[in-house]
Amino acid sequence: MVDPLNVAVIVKLEPDFSEGNVSYNPDGTLNRAETKNILGPHSAIAVTAAFYAKVKHGAKISIGTMGPPTAESMLQHAQLMSDADELYLYSDRAFAGADTLATAEVLKSGILKMQGKMDIVFSGHRASDGETGQTGPQTAWKLGMTFFGHVIDYEVNTESRTIRVKRLVRLQGIYDVIEEIEAPLPVFIAIDPSYKPKFNTVSQRLAYEKYQKEASQRSQNSKQYLKVFNATQIEGDPKLIGITGSPTIVYKVERIPKGKATRQAEVIDGQDREQIRKIVARMNQSLSTMVIK
Amino acid sequence: MEKYDAVVIGGGSAGLAALKHLSSRGKQAILLEAGEKVGSKNISGGILYSKKPKKGRTYNVEDIYENFLEDAPFERKITKYILHATSKDKVFSIDLTAAHNYEANFGCSVLMNKLNQWFVQQADEVAQKHGGGVVSGVHVSSIRWEGERTIVQTDELEEIEVKAIIAADGVNSEIAYMTGARQKFSPNQLYQGVKVIVKLPEDIMDQRFSIGQDEGAAHLFAGDVTLNHIGGGFLYTNRDTLSVGAVYHLDSLLENPSEPHDLVNALLRNPMISEFVKDEVPVRGEIDKNLPKEEQMRVRFAVTKMIKTWTEMRESYYSRSSRERLVKEGTYGSQAEMEAQLSSLRDQMSTKFGIKFETDYVEAEYSAKLVPDGKRCRMEKPYFKNILFVGDAAGGGVFVGPRIEGLNVGIDDAARAAEVVARAIDKNNFSESYLGQSYSQSVEESPYTHDLKSIDKDYLKIFLDAAKDVPKDIISSKYGMVVKMMSSKTLRSFAVGFANILGYEKLLPIIETLDTYVKVPTEIAERFGSSVTATYTPTIPSIAQRVARLKFNDDSKSHIKVLKPTSEFMKKMITLCPTRCYFMEKEGVMIQHEGCVECGTCSEETDWKHPVGEKGISYQYG
């Protein structure tokens, strides 16, 4: 019997940009008080990637976040998506004003507080609210783990304890290559936004259904799975945490002036049935995702 | 390759019963369903019966799901069953409740989406305990045999190896004609069913149909509402919706094509049915164009929201259980408060926003599907190698007079197939001679098979007795046997014996005729019926509006290929496709598959497959 995989995900509470009701302060920074917060879209993809390990290998999943007490409901949502076994909230005023490096310190300490040694840690590609995609790599560095960014696919061999990842590598925007790398566990993976899990055997699909059902039950009592840690409990280095641990300071955020809209018009021959059908299909496609209230 | 003992293909009521029964016997079985969710592709009329035949036994729904009566979300137990002969505004009604109760424990109205979702919960739970379960969004594309091995291929997943297969993939079973187990059903073996769901608050329904909370009514229609086709119309009460549908012989439709939606519309326009379905409907007023654009938008949104709130509140108000729950939960202080709020909202809507309240009806869903006529198309050998066919795939539905029974027959088949497969697993014998023949034998013993082969004289007698009030002078020589049988006592008892000697095959052309379904009822209604006046004219949605309301997961490729673009049959499809998928081009008939509801009407002369997993129609009611 091989050891079950132990998987962690670090996620982030982010303003809901999709609602169209994001509000900014006069100085251009986000008015967080007035903007609804949700599980960030990139974090959500990381959660999906962890769920894949659960479906495929029955992995144990722990999800951690640094955030205010209200982040609890986001963890609940993440649990519903992944059937997480444990939820961790690192919450303390002392964490406030953290830049990526100070955040990474909290997350590193937090991950070390999770149960058991991690085989894989997942993070989102980046956050949507003004982050630079540094937190993941920095946390990996602090944990001393092998780091893979832009991962679009992965397969674990639980017997040899190795992982094979596919990375999307952009070469100067000229062409994309997919790089495949094998490495021994543990590893830290920043998942690419284009990641989509594939479940292509009956047993995976059955496991998928089973864990989804379990997830909806678990997430109804998510508190039962939640552990909250403050600055002292997390046992990080106080000098490296919060505003004191943050070497970078944001002076000003400027909105990028809007460029002229460049619509991509296509000319269609109205006589040609095939062409018209293409339009109808396209309209159907847009309409099917539109909710008319 | 993954291996499973048994696979059930298709998650309609028959497939789900097979899975449940097999798993309850401790066997490993998986079920593959093409729809995005179980229930999304199934439609019925429908009344689900539980039977207690005088001879033999049927496997009833409550034998498969022990908690059916307590827990299942069926709609209403049908307690009234009435046949109406129609001619314009005249209706002559015959109470057939005795025929409905005949050999029945109960018959309840059902909506397939909701019910199949409940069935799947029950079945999946047991299946998982034995290493099986349900996978939806997977379309089985082929089956092949390599020596001893049976391999099932799907469009979505890796191949699997199985020992036995239960094919429950419906009337348009690809498994059946792909393996050559049977030919496609031909038009003379099929009915086309078209149905709409109409919304009607619960208490209003109780009152209108004079039924109690736990009762239900079924109304059947023949006569001029058939637009001259063999078959008839039905209206069943669900909890807070009505199912209004038309079921006609495909042959008869091909002979004299009518657009399927027109057949439903003919029902809705019948004054008796118009009155059955009517309700109070809010209608938006014009928005003042002189207002600033943003203000117009605001008003439009406010109106939409108000109508939604009012409709929901009214639905709850007119449902005793919701009303009581909302008061108990403290949403409203009392029922009186709820009523006051509802009426003040209504006032506000009309005074402030110019919303008018009119009498009309509210249609929620349009659907269509073929139905196999078991008398004509039941598979003599419902098996092929280690595949057993059940439900509509095996074509054994019982259609006798007003009886439309496919659901209960499918469940009976499924239980029989499951028992045979369970035994085969124990004995590790999956040969056609063991598996197939045991199943075939079991189906032969089913009272339903008996019903398809011979006429039950007690049933017929109830029927004829109920019709005995039809005035004698209708026996006009221009009509056939049926009328004579109905009206003469001696002939009535003689008729049954005689009929059984003739056998269904010879009898059908005599009974299932325009005389029976159209001419006689029309004349009866005309001469003896009473007049019904509709108090309004229903606003019937166009076919485009109906299709627009349906949910499709678009597939870029068509699952149907036209093979004979210039054939007479295909030309008729332009009229007979329920959602107008066919149109004429220079080269002949072409298909636009996006609005296809997968009814199967065009299957005869097309390369017809179900869409790949998750794609295509997804019904909300069914």
Ligand SMILES: Cc1cc2nc3c(=O)[nH]c(=O)nc-3n(C[C@H](O)[C@H](O)[C@H](O)COP(=O)(O)OP(=O)(O)OC[C@H]3O[C@@H](n4cnc5c(N)ncnc54)[C@H](O)[C@@H]3O)c2cc1C
């Ligand atoms: C208008 C109308 C009124 C009716 N009224 C009544 C009534 O009052 N009482 C009554 O008892 N019966 C009635 N019937 C008949 C009854 O509805 C059917 O007999 C019954 O629904 C058939 O169930 P089934 O499980 O055999 O097939 P279906 O419900 O058709 O299920 C077949 C399933 O198989 C799936 N499938 C197909 N091919 C594949 C594949 N290759 N791979 C995976 N999945 C596949 C489909 O998606 C579908 O879910 C009525 C039918 C109609 C249309």
Ligand code: SF4
């Ligand atoms: S295209 Fe064929 S199967 Fe589809 S709705 Fe029309 S008649 Fe039915």
